[in-house]
Amino acid sequence: MANSRYPEEYIEYLAEYFGSRDFFECHEIMEEYWKKTPDSEWSVCWLVLIRLAVVQYHARRGNGAGAAKLLAKASGEVRPDLMDRLGLDGAELERMIKDKLTAWSGGDATYEEFELPIADPELLRLVRTRCEEKGWGWATPRQRVPDDIVHRHLRRDRSEVVSARAAAAELKAAKREKGE
Secondary structure, three states, rough: OOOOOOOOOHHHHHHHHHHOHHHHHHHHHHHHHHHOOOOOEEEHHHHHHHHHHHHHHHHHOHHHHHHHEEEEEHHHHOOHHHHHOEEOHHHHHHHHHHHHHHOOOOOOOOOOOOOOOEEHHHHHHHHHHHHHOOOOOOOOOOHHHHHHHHHHHHHHOOOHHHHHHHHHHHHHHHHHHHHO
């Protein structure tokens, strides 16, 4: 845990979530931490937070189908009791997820800010302080988020992924030719 009872990565995730609104980075931060702590009692919470960041990323970019699919997964995984212990209002978070899922059930995943309900005043102070240290406002509205953050995945170097997929496709084709 950081200088508080919360892991540093969690505070960083929340600062990105509320400050920079770089949901891609939120996903990266929490996924790395989740993989680093696979046996943690908080593992399911980290997974839900990862999904919620990706939901926000997809919805903001107009990928309603992808956002709704991940939101449905998060809805089935959210544990209000554990989220409470992480300083969030777990029951409120669960309600928000279910309400959003119901609203999106018709395929209209319209983006709007989905604010995680921070219940612990100490956690809120830590996250707001981190945002200030980074020069970010609080609860940055969509219109103030630069397009390079909104479309961040387009800037990634995907050459390794592309090469690996091409090699896998070649191997599959070779096996087909051999009748395997």
